[in-house]
Amino acid sequence: IKKLRAAGFSTYLVGGSVRDLLAKQTPKDFDISTSARPEQIKQIFQKNCLLIGRRFRLAHIRFGHKILEVATFRAGENDSDLIVQDNIWGSEEEDVRRRDFTINGLLYDPESHTVIDYVGGWEDIHKGILRVIGDPATRFKQDPVRMLRLLKFRARFKFNIDPEARSALINCREEIIKSSPARLLEELLRMLESGASAPFFSLMNEAGLLELLMPPLAEFLRKEEGKQIYMLLASADKINLKNLKNPLDRSVLTACLLYPLLVNELTSQYLDKGETPHLGEITILSASVVKAIVTSSFTHFPRRISAISSFILATQYRLNPISGKRNLRPRMLHHKEFDLALSFLRVRANIDPSLREAYNAWQGVFKHRDRHSDHKGH
Incomplete structure (x- = not known):
């Protein structure tokens, strides 16, 4: 300067x-x-x-x-x-x-x-007021991503939205699909990393923007089981707020949005019928849950995020099997995305104390593997 x-x-x-x-x-x-x-x-x-x-x-x-x-x-x-x-x-x-x-x-x-x-x-x-510079409806039509940014600041700062901006948000929400999908995706992913993702997705759903961008997710969030998504996001927010410079991987954060949908599918297709799915079936179902959300979203999720999120979802049932019999297999520890599946188990364990034992056991084996490979490297 x-x-x-x-x-x-x-x-x-x-x-x-x-x-x-x-x-x-x-x-x-x-x-x-x-x-x-x-x-x-x-x-x-x-x-x-x-x-x-x-x-x-x-x-x-x-x-x-x-x-x-x-x-x-x-x-x-x-x-x-x-x-x-x-x-x-x-x-x-x-x-x-x-x-x-x-x-x-x-x-x-x-x-x-x-x-x-x-x-x-x-x-x-x-x-503590969020006010648009100029006429809100005009400014939202000029650049519809501003509507997401309005909700972002509401979630981050807990400021109140000025009545004029609120009514323009409701009237202009259809404009959101005129934005570049890549820009919208980047805003959503940044919000997942921000430490304020739970209130942000709740505000997006309330404003009717989520049903335009990710319809099946918006529908699921309206159900009782949808609360699980907010709980996972809040758990991830807690972790991210402690280290905003190095947030959880984007695929782990995307898994927060998708995991409750997988649980719902497994319950209706298998568990409610008294059946226990094997890991192959869980892997196929994980991929189809991810595909259903990704293909129906206005925002185009990168292949890397989709593939790794699918791996994270399916691997939860290796880390903590439905049968309860845990097998700390060293081979799985060498999968290059294993640490991401473990990070997501940590997000889950923060809201479900019954998972802490599984998380600690795997974390111990994983740390031992790292020490062992460091030792071999020297």
């Missing part, structure tokens, strides 16, 4: 980092906005600067071991139907007015320790 200012450019900390500091949360990263154009930033920082993006040109500056993102102030109409061009340079106020919510519209000057607020974000953070 000092370097850009010394070169004569207005430069501030912006967005999420300012919001998090004011809401007494630890910022994940620090974003910087400046009046300097991307090429001018490159001139100042030279080798330490990499310009990225075409539609939205940004500078990545290497600062020690970190990469800082620096954006140029942009202008653009708040009420145009779709954002199609992002590289129209503007003033700091124009830049703020393009942002989504007032709580993300603050600028911080680290030299004078002052917050610059053009949109009432300071007051909204202190009152």
Whole structure:
């Protein structure tokens, strides 16, 4: 910031980092906005600067071991139907007015320790209100992912949604399927990692967005058995909140959404009839549960997540068999995704004390395997 200012450019900390500091949360990263154009930033920082993006040109500056993102102030109409061009340079106020919510519209000057607020974000953070900058319906139609972001901040900060934004969310929810499936998936996966996934999925279901994105999951969550999904998500949230820089693997978190559906299928197809499925049948059923959700979702889950989630689900019945006879087979420990299946057993054991013994036994064998292979390596 000092370097850009010394070169004569207005430069501030912006967005999420300012919001998090004011809401007494630890910022994940620090974003910087400046009046300097991307090429001018490159001139100042030279080798330490990499310009990225075409539609939205940004500078990545290497600062020690970190990469800082620096954006140029942009202008653009708040009420145009779709954002199609992002590289129209503007003033700091124009830049703020393009942002989504007032709580993300603050600028911080680290030299004078002052917050610059053009949109009432300071007051909204202190009152705990989520308010859209501009007309909510227009802004949601411009970029429907903003509806997910609204629920994300509601889940994370427990702020109240402004009535205008709430009614626009209900009226515009069908717009969500105009978004890029890849962007939506990334938002959902990030929320699974955030430590606030249980309230987020509950809010999505309540707002009617989940039935547009993942219909079978939304339907299952309306049943009594759906509570199991929220319990697993809450357990994963607890684990992730202790280590947000290194959250549980995305396939483990996806398994939280799918495992109760597998239990439901096993119960209706086998257990209710007094039958015990063998591991081959459980493996086939796990794959079909994952496939049913993935193929009917608007968001396209990557093959890696689908395949590993399916393995995690089926492996739960090796780790803790229906018959109760546990076989600590060393061969299974060498499967490259075994640790992920064990992580998911930990998520389950946190809400079901009867699984703790199985988790501790497998964890002990797994640690011994690691020590043994380290020893062999030396």
